[in-house]
Amino acid sequence: MAADGTGPDLDPTARGVHSAEVRDAYDYVIVGAGMAAAKAVRGIRSQDPDGGIGVFGTEPAPPVYRPDLSKTLWVDPKGSVEGCVMVSGEQGSDTAPDEHTCFHLGTTVAALDPAAHTVTLEDGRTVRYGSLLLATGAEPRVGGLEPGERVVYYRTLADYRRLREIARQGAHVVVVGGGYIGSEVAAALALNGVRVTLVVSSEPLLGALFPAGLAATVTHEYRDRGVEIVVGRLAGGSVDAGGVTVRLGDGTELAADAAVVGIGVRPRTGLAEAAGLTVDDGVVVDDHLRTSAPDVYAAGDIARYPDRLLGPRRVEHAAAAETMGTAAGRNMAGADRAYATTPFFWSDLFDHGYEAVGEVDSRLRMVEDWATDAEGRADHSRGSSTTSTTAAPCAACCCGTCGRRSRPRAS
Numbered sequence: 001m002a003a004d005g006t007g008p009d010l011d012p013t014a015r016g017v018h019s020a021e022v023r024d025a026y027d028y029v030i031v032g033a034g035m036a037a038a039k040a041v042r043g044i045r046s047q048d049p050d051g052g053i054g055v056f057g058t059e060p061a062p063p064v065y066r067p068d069l070s071k072t073l074w075v076d077p078k079g080s081v082e083g084c085v086m087v088s089g090e091q092g093s094d095t096a097p098d099e100h101t102c103f104h105l106g107t108t109v110a111a112l113d114p115a116a117h118t119v120t121l122e123d124g125r126t127v128r129y130g131s132l133l134l135a136t137g138a139e140p141r142v143g144g145l146e147p148g149e150r151v152v153y154y155r156t157l158a159d160y161r162r163l164r165e166i167a168r169q170g171a172h173v174v175v176v177g178g179g180y181i182g183s184e185v186a187a188a189l190a191l192n193g194v195r196v197t198l199v200v201s202s203e204p205l206l207g208a209l210f211p212a213g214l215a216a217t218v219t220h221e222y223r224d225r226g227v228e229i230v231v232g233r234l235a236g237g238s239v240d241a242g243g244v245t246v247r248l249g250d251g252t253e254l255a256a257d258a259a260v261v262g263i264g265v266r267p268r269t270g271l272a273e274a275a276g277l278t279v280d281d282g283v284v285v286d287d288h289l290r291t292s293a294p295d296v297y298a299a300g301d302i303a304r305y306p307d308r309l310l311g312p313r314r315v316e317h318a319a320a321a322e323t324m325g326t327a328a329g330r331n332m333a334g335a336d337r338a339y340a341t342t343p344f345f346w347s348d349l350f351d352h353g354y355e356a357v358g359e360v361d362s363r364l365r366m367v368e369d370w371a372t373d374a375e376g377r378a379d380h381s382r383g384s385s386t387t388s389t390t391a392a393p394c395a396a397c398c399c400g401t402c403g404r405r406s407r408p409r410a411s
């Protein structure tokens with residue numbers, strides 16, 4: 001594996017995805033080479049077949065479909081890193097970049113000047129743009145333990161590679177955080193013969209999201225699968241050559257081969273703030289995904305957009321990144337179409353999965369509709385629940401019977 005985590009099977013330069021030479025100007029510049037960016041390239045191309053596109057991304061790897069990093073790559077024997085890549089190097093494939101599209105990977109944009117229509121790269125070079133997309137995603141909240149070889153704040157392909165190296169059969173991993181990433185990574189590791197200790201702030205697992213019966217069923221499933229659940233908060237810890245020690249607030253120390261920390265993310269809005277764009281828990285955009293600066297758009301985890309049904313919000317999920325990326329790309333190239341999608345999201349936990357739209361919050365009033373067993377008792381592995389706020393109704397569905405491991409990608 002390369003030091004940057006890309007691995008020999010995914011050398012972006014050899015695969016034709018990385019362009020070394022940065023031009024002075026592009027018709028379109030995309031900052032961040034993640035999921036929204038990959039889709040934005042296609043959105044632009046649907047309107048403009050040969051405008052110059054420069055995509056700048058800090059990660060050395062091409063854009064990957066991140067849900068695969070905590071699901072397919074751990075549970076599907078046919079899953080491969082190649083299969084997660086959203087931009088292929090194969091000429092002739094519909095995701096191959098054309099001669100007018102340049103992916104500059106391992107390249108961070110340090111500053112944006114909307115008045116001059118330029119970005120400045122970290123090495124000081126300046127690049128002009130016609131229109132620009134901010135798609136810098138979200139960054140993990142770091143607390144208690146610094147990221148390192150044995151402490152993984154799980155987001156990237158490099159993080160997946162690192163965890164794979166350590167988390168062999170019989171290894172012990174402490175997963176801190178019982179939210180979205182923590183619960184998925186804990187299940188993926190347990191399914192691969194890894195001993196897992198999952199540190200959660202309270203029980204039942206996912207109780208902040210799910211109605212009590214469903215949360216209890218999920219918690220039971222984790223214990224049945226051998227996951228040790230510990231209630232506590234990350235207070236600190238230490239790392240040495242042999243492993244990691246995670247220290248909790250009550251003084252408990254958990255020794256393991258590695259720790260995965262998933263205690264939330266925050267939108268990466270630094271560039272936008274420094275450039276004077278309107279930021280309010282995300283970069284504020286209108287229904288065309290335009291920011292407060294002329295010719296600057298935003299999409300994906302960083303964008304706070306006016307949802308047609310649910311009102312202003314920021315969504316940290318894959319379908320939102322993909323559909324917003326496509327819509328922003330189209331508009332950057334002159335389509336002038338409002339973004340009218342209300343994106344769904346999903347998660348897979350062992351054999352169970354759920355799909356949801358809107359607010360999933362157990363503090364809201366919930367209406368539940370579950371299948372029943374032969375004795376007429378609710379079977380919390382099959383059914384749906386609807387939450388209601390004064391603003392808008394939203395729904396979550398738990399489909400333990402569908403058997404699908406991953407959801408279809410948004411178009």
Ligand SMILES: Cc1cc2nc3c(=O)[nH]c(=O)nc-3n(C[C@H](O)[C@H](O)[C@H](O)COP(=O)(O)OP(=O)(O)OC[C@H]3O[C@@H](n4cnc5c(N)ncnc54)[C@H](O)[C@@H]3O)c2cc1C
Binds near residue numbers: 107347
């Ligand atoms: C492990 C994992 C599993 C997930 N599973 C699901 C799931 O099952 N269902 C679901 O709905 N969602 C899931 N998500 C969430 C989903 O992947 C994200 O919402 C989506 O990736 C957001 O896309 P984005 O383009 O906004 O940001 P990202 O895909 O995170 O891309 C942003 C990119 O911008 C780069 N960048 C940042 N700043 C700069 C800069 N200044 N210059 C250059 N580059 C920069 C970053 O390095 C990063 O590569 C998952 C996320 C993770 C991490």
